[in-house]
Amino acid sequence: MIKIRTASSDDAPVLASLNGIVHELHAGHRPDLFIGSPEQDVLEAFFVARLTDPSVTAFIAESTDGRTLGYAQARVVSWDSSALVRSDLVILLDQIAVVPDASGMGVGSALLEAVREVGREAGCRRLVTEVWDFNEGARAFYDTAGFRRMNVRLDQLL
Template identity: 60%
Template sequence: MISIRAASTDDLAILATLNAIVHDAHVHHRPDLFVSAPSREALEALLVSRLSDPHVTFLIAETPGGEALGYAMARVVIRHGSALTLPDSYISVQQIAVAPSASRSGVGSALLNEVRELGRAAGCRRLVTDVWDFNEGARAFYEASGLRCMNRTLDQEL
């Protein structure tokens, strides 16, 4: 049985450990963009900053015994309308990380479902995320969860 709870600053060590799963993949594939070995202090300061943002929620998935299996970070985004766009509110999955030992066991799906519930409770009408092109596993997970491609970002080194 997986339980999901909101994270707090008491969970910094857990969040930092789980963040490394995703960060290491980013560093491996895009060393031109990501710090290879962020300092623990800098990472924890970044996490504290995000935890204190009222629009951001961190969720931790854990076993009944309290073993952390994964986390999600989500942000509620309110976009005001303009001459060209309609007003919008959505919840953005900023990151989901699942411990390798819990991969393909429903942890990611449980976290994503909880993010959906957070979005509904906040009055959001959509769930969005972005996925690095190299992350085929994440793309397959999100597509299997019902998300579809909305746009693509392309880059080129100059």
């Protein structure tokens, strides 16, 4: 069984550690954008700062014996309208990671549902996230979870 709990700033060391699961993949594919090995104290301070933001919620997934299985971090964001687009209230999934030996056990789905519930309670209309093109595992996870492509971000070195 998987237990999902809301993270607090006391969980910053755990979140910083879990972040390494995805960060290593990102740094390996895009070393021009991602720091190879972020300092643990800097990462912890990052998570403490994020968790003091009232728009941010983080969750930690644990097994019944208390083993940490993954985390998710999301924030409620209000998008302003313009002459071309409607305003919107969305929940942005900024980060999600599952420990490799818990992959396929429903941890990611449970974390995603916790994020959806925060969005529903906040009155959000949609859950939005981004995924790097090289992250085939995440793309497959989001496809299975019912996400659809909204846009594609491109970059070019100058």
